[in-house]
Amino acid sequence: MTKPREADLYAPVKAYLTSQGYDVKGEVGAVDVMAVRGDDPPVLVELKLGFTLGLFHQGIDRLAVTDLVYVAVPEKQGKPAARALKDNIKLARRVGLGVLTVRLRDGHVTAHADPGGYVPRKQPKAKKRLLKAFDRLKGDPNEGGATRHGIVTGYRQDALLCARFLAVHGPSTGAKVKEWAEVPTATNIMAADHYGWFIRVSRGVYDLTDAGRQGLRDWADV
Secondary structure, three states: OOOOOOHHHHHHHHHHHHOOOOEEEEEEOOEEEEEEOOOOOOEEEEEOOOOOHHHHHHHHHHOOOOOEEEEEEEOOOOHHHHHHHHHHHHHHHHOOOEEEEEEOOOOEEEEEEOOOOOOOOOOHHHHHHHHHHHHHOOOOOOOOOOEOOEOOOHHHHHHHHHHHHHHHHOOEEHHHHHHHOOOOOHHHHHHHOOOOOEEEEEOOEEEEOHHHHHHHHHOOOO
């Protein structure tokens, strides 16, 4: 049998939340799963292959963003596993976390506890940053885990749009890339050049480097 991965939990959890009307994306900021439904508070889910103290620490940290935080682990069989699950559900409830288990053989998700009870001090700025990262991320490129070359961020997606534009149209002004590629921060991205993809060839005009062309090949599936 193939050893389970945290990424195996993602699709079932996404389907479970999607069935409740949520728009779901993986790897938003530091969060494994984020779900948004209209003006409702966002739902955050941390995925792990088993209950650990670190998992509870992560979940508690997320409560600073929203009250709706779940931890999700694979469903396990046997009396010892059932006793451990019961104890961990009790702990989760005491700290305000919800608990989901995923039956890996068919993707069935069971909600054992909903969040609530523990009311930490909220961090509106952290919530705003996550929502901004969620909105900036186009589609759901990470599928609950890293891609072949790493995590896809909204920033990288915008950089790829700039790079693709330059690959087709050649050296261009930041204003032109901004308008045509629909990347509002195009000039800042190309000027900062965090990935080594861009080079300024004259005032306000940028071109693609060899590293940028390689980046387009590496990230062609994004």
